[in-house]
Amino acid sequence: MNFWYYENHQDTVTFGIKVDKHLYTNKSDFQQIDIFENDVFGKFMTLDGLMMVTEKDEFIYHDMITHIPLAVNPNIKRVLVIGGGDGGTVRELTRYKHITKIDMVEIDELVVKASIEHLPITSCKLDDKRVNLYYQDGLEFVKGKENEYDLILVDSTDPIGPGEGLFTREFYRDCYKALSEDGILINQNESPYYESYRHEMKRANEKIKEVFDIVNVYQFHMPTYPSGHWLFGFASKTYHPIKDLKKDIWENFGIKTKYYNTDIHVGSFMLPTYVKELLEDESK
Amino acid sequence: MNFWYYENHQDTVTFGIKVDKHLYTNKSDFQQIDIFENDVFGKFMTLDGLMMVTEKDEFIYHDMITHIPLAVNPNIKRVLVIGGGDGGTVRELTRYKHITKIDMVEIDELVVKASIEHLPITSCKLDDKRVNLYYQDGLEFVKGKENEYDLILVDSTDPIGPGEGLFTREFYRDCYKALSEDGILINQNESPYYESYRHEMKRANEKIKEVFDIVNVYQFHMPTYPSGHWLFGFASKTYHPIKDLKKDIWENFGIKTKYYNTDIHVGSFMLPTYVKELLEDESK
Numbered sequence A, B: 001m002n003f004w005y006y007e008n009h010q011d012t013v014t015f016g017i018k019v020d021k022h023l024y025t026n027k028s029d030f031q032q033i034d035i036f037e038n039d040v041f042g043k044f045m046t047l048d049g050l051m052m053v054t055e056k057d058e059f060i061y062h063d064m065i066t067h068i069p070l071a072v073n074p075n076i077k078r079v080l081v082i083g084g085g086d087g088g089t090v091r092e093l094t095r096y097k098h099i100t101k102i103d104m105v106e107i108d109e110l111v112v113k114a115s116i117e118h119l120p121i122t123s124c125k126l127d128d129k130r131v132n133l134y135y136q137d138g139l140e141f142v143k144g145k146e147n148e149y150d151l152i153l154v155d156s157t158d159p160i161g162p163g164e165g166l167f168t169r170e171f172y173r174d175c176y177k178a179l180s181e182d183g184i185l186i187n188q189n190e191s192p193y194y195e196s197y198r199h200e201m202k203r204a205n206e207k208i209k210e211v212f213d214i215v216n217v218y219q220f221h222m223p224t225y226p227s228g229h230w231l232f233g234f235a236s237k238t239y240h241p242i243k244d245l246k247k248d249i250w251e252n253f254g255i256k257t258k259y260y261n262t263d264i265h266v267g268s269f270m271l272p273t274y275v276k277e278l279l280e281d282e283s284k
Helices: A058-072 A088-093 A109-118 A138-142 A161-167 A169-178 A195-211 A247-252 A262-267 A273-280 B058-072 B088-093 B109-118 B138-142 B161-167 B169-178 B195-211 B247-252 B262-267 B273-280
Strands: A004-010 A013-018 A021-027 A032-038 A042-047 A050-054 A078-083 A101-105 A131-134 A149-155 A179-188 A214-221 A229-236 B004-010 B013-018 B021-027 B032-038 B042-047 B050-054 B078-083 B101-105 B131-134 B149-155 B179-188 B214-221 B229-236
Touching: A013 A032, A021 A109, A032 A109, A042 A109, A050 A058, A058 A088, A058 A149, A058 A179, A058 A214, A058 A229, A058 A247, A058 A262, A078 A088, A078 A138, A078 A161, A088 A101, A101 A138, A138 A161, A138 A169, A149 A169, A161 A169, A161 A179, A161 A195, A169 A179, A169 A195, A179 A195, A195 A214, A195 A229, A195 A273, A214 A273, A214 B214, A247 A262, A262 B262, B013 B032, B021 B109, B032 B109, B042 B109, B050 B058, B058 B088, B058 B149, B058 B179, B058 B214, B058 B229, B058 B247, B058 B262, B078 B088, B078 B138, B078 B161, B088 B101, B101 B138, B138 B161, B138 B169, B149 B169, B161 B169, B161 B179, B161 B195, B169 B179, B169 B195, B179 B195, B195 B214, B195 B229, B195 B273, B214 B273, B247 B262
Parallel strands: A078 A101, A078 A149, A101 A131, A149 A179, B078 B101, B078 B149, B101 B131, B149 B179
Antiparallel strands: A004 A013, A013 B013, A021 A032, A032 A042, A042 A050, A179 A229, A214 A229, B004 B013, B021 B032, B032 B042, B042 B050, B179 B229, B214 B229
16 A cells, blocks of 8 residues: 655645554544554654654654753742643653652643553653643633743644644733743744744744743754754743753753753754844844 | 655655756766756755755755854865865855865766756856866865865765765775865764664764764754754864864854854754764664
């Protein structure tokens, strides 16, 4: 059988993966969920036809969303994950023994169920006793909360479909309030390369800068996302992501990682000139 | 017309670009040369069906091969470019007024002719009076030369076809001899992500380490190359790429760049853990 998954990264640019098995397909109230298998990437999950996670490179995304803030504030104890239905972000958080609470708010229970069934590589720690799963809209969940978390990780889809509200000014303001005085927010910040993603990158960054005092963007190589050049935003009330890096403390945790290290922590905030210019100049 | 260019990054992974125009096609003594046009990438050239250069992102590759060594040794005067038939590397070199000689050795004259005709964005400085074009095998050209260059840039295709000899121990030794006492070699170092490219990455690195005292690998985001995660090698007789960075001198040149800056200079040498481990452990 010659069966291929294609994702159009632009109307005239496509990325294709030959499918060995179509393991799962379902339509939830929110989106189309599929899990496929390929010899290079292993199992991979798509939502509404867009690549979310592959067994081969999920470590890159999950390392970079989790360990960056934990190496800046190694005292983080209470964490909120918004989205992240595959469980990979929670898995990385559970490696920190001193974290006491991990609330995960995923709008789509079916994504979690499918991940538990087919993607144990990411979902394996969702049963950790510190993890509380809430199947509701992250936007509503965070509203009205005050000083409840040291870290919020927005592990969302793109700002179309169910992820849309997670890219609004109001949501970022609610996150600010829900965070402790030295709280950190990490947000999915899209990509600078293709025009359509660049637009969302700039919008997310502009809105967060209105709310948080310290806002920096960092980059990583994510080969299965459009262009392979992806960004997270680091927003904080007090900490600077590089000046406040606690290199020795983090290394003493003894957490073995495949992508993250305290060198690339610093290096990932060093952005190409064109990306810096796009983020600085709000008119572009 | 629904006409697509596809490059298989692996047997079961493909990257496709819709072609508006097929501007050039020719078979030289060495390879199949094609130039296409697409609305996102502009004009792009392929050799034997593999992506070499696009108008949209050529600045990334050419910035990173050229400005890294020039910011470490801003006194570089005599440069040898091996390969680089599209002219983009030479274009960046000509921006340094103090460079006195640029020898470019390209095995395939047809690549240069096609680039001059269709890719002025990269080929526009091949007529600079400091540039000497040699249409011959770089491997032969460099043999027997002693202390003739301050910098050698290996801007080659992958180690299959005409680029193969440029990944050999003997070639790196000849480069070492052709370089001055404080000479620098930059080599195409492939990619860590897919198994096939990873193998070549390790081989190139191991061989260069046998020849040069200081060898470091640096990375950049090249969206049209397989996985988008690409590497160059920095090899030197005396200079360390970070400790010897001449930030102020380079910035005083006033060269405006779209990707390179002295921050990403440092950041690009900060590698993911799995890449470091692959490069350190020769058994993997």
